[in-house]
Amino acid sequence: MVSGFDRFARHQELPDSVAGSLLISELSCVACHAADHPWLQPKRGPRLSGAGFRLRPDWVRAYLADPSAVKPETTMPHALAQLPASQHDEAIDALVAFLETQQQPFPVIKAGGALPVIHEFWKRGDVDRGSKLYHTVGCVACHDADPDYETVESKPSAIDELLEQLDPEEIEDLGLASEARRVDSVPHSDLPNKYSLRSLTMMLLDPAKTRPSARMPSLRLSPLEAADIASYLLRDQASRSTEIEPSGASQELIEKGRALFVQLSCVACHDATGVQRVAVGRPLRDLNPGAAASCLDAPVGQMARYTLDDEQRSAIRARLGDHDIASPTTTADVDYRMLQLNCYGCHRRDDRGGVGRYRKAYFETVGHVDLGDEGKLPPTLGGVGRKLTPKALAAVFHPKTPSHRPFMTARMPSYSSETVSPLIAGFPAADRSDNADTMDLLPPDEAMAEAGRDLVNTGCVGCHAFRGESLPGVVGIDLAGTTNRVDSKWFYEFVLNPSAVKKRTRMPTFFPDGKSNRPELLGGDVQRQISAIWAYLKYLDKQPLPEKIETVRSANYELSPSEKPIVLRTFMQQAGTHAIAVGFPQGVHYAFDAERVQLAVGWKQRFLDARGTWFERFTPPADPLGEDEVTMPAVPLLVRDEDSGETPESRFGGFRLDSVGVPTFLYDVDGVRIEDRIEATGDGSLKRTLTFRGPTSGKSFVLVPHSAERLQPHGRSGFTDPQGLTITLSDDLAQTGTLIQTDQQTQWRIPLVRNPSKTVVMEYRW
Numbered sequence: 001m002v003s004g005f006d007r008f009a010r011h012q013e014l015p016d017s018v019a020g021s022l023l024i025s026e027l028s029c030v031a032c033h034a035a036d037h038p039w040l041q042p043k044r045g046p047r048l049s050g051a052g053f054r055l056r057p058d059w060v061r062a063y064l065a066d067p068s069a070v071k072p073e074t075t076m077p078h079a080l081a082q083l084p085a086s087q088h089d090e091a092i093d094a095l096v097a098f099l100e101t102q103q104q105p106f107p108v109i110k111a112g113g114a115l116p117v118i119h120e121f122w123k124r125g126d127v128d129r130g131s132k133l134y135h136t137v138g139c140v141a142c143h144d145a146d147p148d149y150e151t152v153e154s155k156p157s158a159i160d161e162l163l164e165q166l167d168p169e170e171i172e173d174l175g176l177a178s179e180a181r182r183v184d185s186v187p188h189s190d191l192p193n194k195y196s197l198r199s200l201t202m203m204l205l206d207p208a209k210t211r212p213s214a215r216m217p218s219l220r221l222s223p224l225e226a227a228d229i230a231s232y233l234l235r236d237q238a239s240r241s242t243e244i245e246p247s248g249a250s251q252e253l254i255e256k257g258r259a260l261f262v263q264l265s266c267v268a269c270h271d272a273t274g275v276q277r278v279a280v281g282r283p284l285r286d287l288n289p290g291a292a293a294s295c296l297d298a299p300v301g302q303m304a305r306y307t308l309d310d311e312q313r314s315a316i317r318a319r320l321g322d323h324d325i326a327s328p329t330t331t332a333d334v335d336y337r338m339l340q341l342n343c344y345g346c347h348r349r350d351d352r353g354g355v356g357r358y359r360k361a362y363f364e365t366v367g368h369v370d371l372g373d374e375g376k377l378p379p380t381l382g383g384v385g386r387k388l389t390p391k392a393l394a395a396v397f398h399p400k401t402p403s404h405r406p407f408m409t410a411r412m413p414s415y416s417s418e419t420v421s422p423l424i425a426g427f428p429a430a431d432r433s434d435n436a437d438t439m440d441l442l443p444p445d446e447a448m449a450e451a452g453r454d455l456v457n458t459g460c461v462g463c464h465a466f467r468g469e470s471l472p473g474v475v476g477i478d479l480a481g482t483t484n485r486v487d488s489k490w491f492y493e494f495v496l497n498p499s500a501v502k503k504r505t506r507m508p509t510f511f512p513d514g515k516s517n518r519p520e521l522l523g524g525d526v527q528r529q530i531s532a533i534w535a536y537l538k539y540l541d542k543q544p545l546p547e548k549i550e551t552v553r554s555a556n557y558e559l560s561p562s563e564k565p566i567v568l569r570t571f572m573q574q575a576g577t578h579a580i581a582v583g584f585p586q587g588v589h590y591a592f593d594a595e596r597v598q599l600a601v602g603w604k605q606r607f608l609d610a611r612g613t614w615f616e617r618f619t620p621p622a623d624p625l626g627e628d629e630v631t632m633p634a635v636p637l638l639v640r641d642e643d644s645g646e647t648p649e650s651r652f653g654g655f656r657l658d659s660v661g662v663p664t665f666l667y668d669v670d671g672v673r674i675e676d677r678i679e680a681t682g683d684g685s686l687k688r689t690l691t692f693r694g695p696t697s698g699k700s701f702v703l704v705p706h707s708a709e710r711l712q713p714h715g716r717s718g719f720t721d722p723q724g725l726t727i728t729l730s731d732d733l734a735q736t737g738t739l740i741q742t743d744q745q746t747q748w749r750i751p752l753v754r755n756p757s758k759t760v761v762m763e764y765r766w
Contacts, residue, residue, distance in 0.1 A: 001073035002026040003142065004339030006184050008352070010311060013178065014339075018332075020319025022339055023312055024284075027075050029295070031268040032304070035284035039328065039336055043213040045076060045269040050104035050210065052246050054199040057096050059190060064092045068307040071189040077295075077304035079264040091260055097249030098257025102272055106202050107209070109223050110744050111709060116634035119707065119745050121223040122201040122230065123242055124636075129225075129595075130232025136409040137219050139229070140362045141345045141355060144185040151361040157373045158504075160357060183345075183356030192237035196244045200230040208416060214341060217413030220399060265302065289320035334426040338381075341419070346410070349381040364409045369475045374506050376408060383490070383501070385431030392485035394424050404485075407475045442488040442534040449543050451521050452536025455529055457546040458518060459510045467540060469549050483538040495530050557610045558625065561585045564661035565679075568608060573621040574631065575600035580655070581622070582663060583607035584680035589626065592678070597650040597667050598636060599678065602686060602725075602764060603629040630725045630766045635707040635747060637690075638669045641700040648701070672701065686764040692752070703750040705729060705762055711739065711746045718763075719748050725766045733760065 002023060009019035021039040024030065028042035035041075051060075063070045065088065067078055080088050111117040118124050134140070135149050156164070163171065163180050171180045191200065203209075205226040207216040221229070258275060261267055267275050280302065287294070295304045296313045308316075319325075328336065335352070338344055344353025355363055355377050363376045384393070395401045399414035417424070456466075456479075463476040470476075482491070490501070496514065498507035510517060511526050522528040536543060544550060559566050561583040572579040575591035579600070583589040589607050593600040605626035640648055648670040655663040658677075665676040675691040708721035716735070718728030728734070729750070737750040752758075 001184070001186050002075065003184075003186060003342040003345060005312070005315070007344070008178075008339070009315060011178070011181075013352070016315065016318045017322060017325050018336060018339070019315040020317075020322075021336070023316050024319060025340060027077075027306060028269050029316075030284060032265060032281035033284040033287060037325070038333075040284065042269070043075070043215065043340075046210045047212065048099060048270045048272045049102050050106070051099040051272075052101060052103040053106065053244055054195070054203070054210065055099070056193055056195065056244055057100065057247060059194040060096050060099060061092050062190070062193070064095060072187045074189075074307075076269075077306045079266060079304075081299075081305040082264060082302055091264075093249075094253050094257035094260055095266075096257070097247075097253040098255075098261055099272075100246040100249060101254055101274075103246070104273070106198065107206070108744050109205070111634070116631060117223050117743075117745070118634045118636075119742055119747060120242075122198040122227050124224060125197065125201065125227030125229075125231030127228075127231045127235050130228035130230070133221075133225055134229050134232055135362050136364055137221075138346065138410045138413070139219070140359055141410070142186045142342060143188060145359070145362055149362075152364060152368045154361070154364075154368075154370065154376075155372075157360075160360070163357070178352075179357060182358050186342075188233070191233050195230070195234065197227070197230055197234060197242045199244060200234060201227045204229055208419075214415055214419040217341070217415060218399065219411050219413055265304070284320070285323060287320055289317040329430075330426050331430040333422055334430050337420075337422040337426070341415075343381070343423075346378040347381045349384075354380070365407050365475065366409060367407075367475075369407065371407070371475060372506055374504065375475070376410075378408075378410060378412070379405075380502065381427075383431050385427030385429070386487060387490045387494075388427075388485060389487060390424070390428060393427060397424070404477055440488050441492050442531045444483070444538045445531065445535050446539050446542075448522075448528070448532040448535040449539050450536075451529070452532035452534070453543060453546060454521060455510075455518065455533050456536060457548055459508070460533070461546040461548050463507075466545050466549060469545055469553065471548060471552055479537055480540055483534060488534060491534060492527070492530050495533065496526065559583060559607050559610050561589075561607060565663075566607065567655075567657070567661070567663050568610060570608070570610075570622045572601070573623065574629075578652075579622075580663070580665075581608055582678070586680040586682060586684070587626075588680040588684055588686060589624065590632075590678060590686060591624075592665060594652045594665075597652050597669075598634075599632045599688075601629060601631055602766065603627065604684065628766060630723055632725070632764075633704070633707045633721075633727075635704050635745075636669075637704060638672065638674070638692075638752075639702050639704055640670075641702050641751065669701075681763075684765070688762040688764065690760045690762070692758055692760070701752045703752055703760065705737075705748050705750065707745055707747040709744060709746070711748060723766070725764065728763045728765070730761060 004014070005019055005022050005026075008014045009022070014022075021037070024040050026043050028044050030040050031042040031044055059070070064080055067074045067076045080091055083091055109117050109121070131146065131149060135145055135151075159176070159179060163176060166174070166176070171177055195203070201223075205221055205223060207218055208214055261272065261275055262278065265280050267277050268280060289296070292298065293300045293303070295306060296308065296316060299305050335350075338347075338349065338353070346355055348354035360373070360377065365371055365376050369375070388396070394417070396412065397415045397417070397420045403412065460479065461471060463474060464470070465474065465476060465478040467480045468478060494501045494507075496509075496511050498505050498509055514526060516524045516526050516529055518524070518529065522532060545553070559568065562585055564585070566583040568581045568583075570579050570581055571577050572581065572591050575581070575593040576595050578593065578595040579591045580594055581589065581591045587605050588602070589604070590602040591600050592598070601624070603624040603626045605628070608622055608625060636648070636650065638648065651668045653666040653668060655665045657663055662677060662679045667674050667676070671694070673693040675693075677689045679687055681687050706719050706721065706727040711719040711721055714720045714726045714728065717731045718726050718734065720726040733750060737748055740747045740749050
């Protein structure tokens with residue numbers, strides 16, 4: 001499927017030259033038939049240098065036998081159709097044998113300060129979490145949603161309400177046909193038969209590793225999020241094996257497959273180890289689009305066999321016959337690259353594209369706050385080259401750039417600079433009409449910042465955050481850093497008249513008819529007042545927060561345990577959306593992640609601010625107020641023994657408080673009932689008492705008290721990690737443990753008896 005062609009060209013919304021070029025590029029015609037025009041350069045197929053570990057042999061067999069049957073609307077031709085049918089089975093055996101030798105190892109994912117990596121994370125995925133991620137982070141912008149997935153009901157936009165009231169002829173007359181029609185989905189292949197849990201997890205984590213064309217982008221998933229989505233997509237897999245093992249074919253069969261890989265021109269589109277690309281066809285310019293036999297119709301010999309319909313053939317023929325196509329404008333180049341990458345699946349630009357009408361329900365705000373389409377759908381890109389500075393525009397695509405819209409569940413994909421260079425250079429060139437667009441209309445004058453603070457306190461503070469601080473219930477973009485991201489001329493025009501710059505925006509105007517509603521400030525001069533706002537934002541790191549925010553901050557919602565522990569259910573970056581934070585009078589605190597059923601983080605001194613938890617509809621995650629924060633081991637505390645290769649299932653059952661207010665967490669790990677009491681001691685450590693109760697049906701388990709990139713011994717009964725966290729056990733139990741090195745991680749493992757009805761005491765000190 002070629003999304004841009006199906007959504008727009010089939011409805012006569014693309015010029016013939018664009019429609020035909022798009023198909024030629026996506027079908028990779030120029031991989032065989034050379035051409036110089038940049039629009040025609042081939043997408044090419046996935047890299048196959050790791051296919052032996054990534055793809056199941058049975059799926060490869062089925063796909064080679066009939067590509068379009070296994071993956072409807074695939075852009076891969078039926079390569080084996082070049083051979084007599086009697087030779088197909090033998091050729092498939094040989095090609096599969098060759099591809100099984102493509103054994104590039106999976107990359108090792110290293111943990112960082114903000115990215116804990118669980119040992120063998122691809123085994124830790126959760127189907128329910130994966131379903132939620134798949135339906136909210138952006139996957140369904142291109143792919144089908146599960147019809148059984150329940151979305152949150154929200155008020156339709158004015159356009160959607162209007163479409164419900166119009167008949168088809170009225171919709172056509174009003175030019176709303178594109179808004180009204182259903183957008184086709186990019187079909188999945190037979191994923192359960194194609195991938196293992198590990199190979200799909202690794203593909204989702206870094207799609208460009210195997211798919212450099214970037215038609216499948218990275219959604220900035222963490223390793224565990226990738227594992228969750230993989231578990232969801234493979235939920236119907238008959239055998240949940242995590243690895244793919246080569247069958248061990250004969251060298252003779254492998255070499256035959258290698259030769260066929262070149263002979264059938266697979267090498268033209270796919271990179272593989274031990275083969276070289278070769279030119280196999282005449283230049284594109286020399287092809288006769290009206291020939292009786294061609295790749296488009298009635299192919300013979302080595303001609304590619306595509307599954308094309310009449311519209312697609314017509315578009316390609318029209319482009320092949322147009323040898324004198326004019327050089328495209330910068331605007332056309334930008335549009336074309338957005339069509340190739342399917343940016344229009346999420347974004348609207350110049351009245352084209354945007355989230356399909358029937359997909360909008362899957363685009364939500366965190367906490368389901370009603371912000372309308374502007375607050376839950378990806379932003380329009382009309383004039384974005386005027387809006388963003390070049391540096392900010394490039395940063396949008398960088399994988400380490402944090403989201404500027406944390407209230408949206410959908411994520412902006414990341415791309416390599418090479419992939420998006422036509423957009424990074426093209427947006428400004430297309431959107432800036434003259435040099436005046438780049439002038440600094442609002443020169444920074446720090447002396448005006450005080451007046452700017454007064455002005456933002458009048459209006460901006462009602463919808464926006466400043467340096468991470470906001471009024472209760474406010475959900476909007478944080479204006480810190482605005483002057484580094486946004487062009488001053490665009491800012492001036494937008495603040496002066498928001499709806500003139502951005503259609504259907506919820507941003508109100510504070511300068512009706514071009515006049516200020518604060519005439520006493522700076523003589524009522526509109527340009528000077530907007531300059532003052534700019535100056536305040538420019539020097540925000542040196543300025544006090546808006547007065548209204550300062551007033552709210554002066555109300556103290558800090559929780560300070562004094563006589564007994566405080567237990568607070570909250571939302572924390574370190575412990576997730578099901579965090580249970582526990583603070584102690586001794587000044588040692590921790591948070592337990594009830595969703596993943598494990599101790600997540602510890603810290604000392606001050607506890608937490610409860611304002612967001614108690615009063616706000618939406619708030620950034622609560623952060624510990626104290627110091628000496630440590631991240632607890634990310635590996636589950638109790639795992640199956642290393643011989644089973646299975647991941648235990650954990651189920652949280654709540655907690656109970658004892659007479660002094662200390663919680664005991666109750667959970668179940670594959671039939672083992674665990675009571676987990678964690679309390680502060682007088683010497684600044686945490687004491688953890690684990691009581692295990694069987695039966696376990698003969699299953700063997702291993703306790704993993706500590707894990708990190710490296711562990712240093714601490715006496716006879718403990719180990720210390722690089723952040724200074726020392727975990728100790730009783731001497732007799734500690735002596736039964738061993739250190740295991742796996743995937744850049746060291747684990748301290750303690751074997752438990754088959755019926756572990758026993759108590760284990762651990763100490764956490766940092």
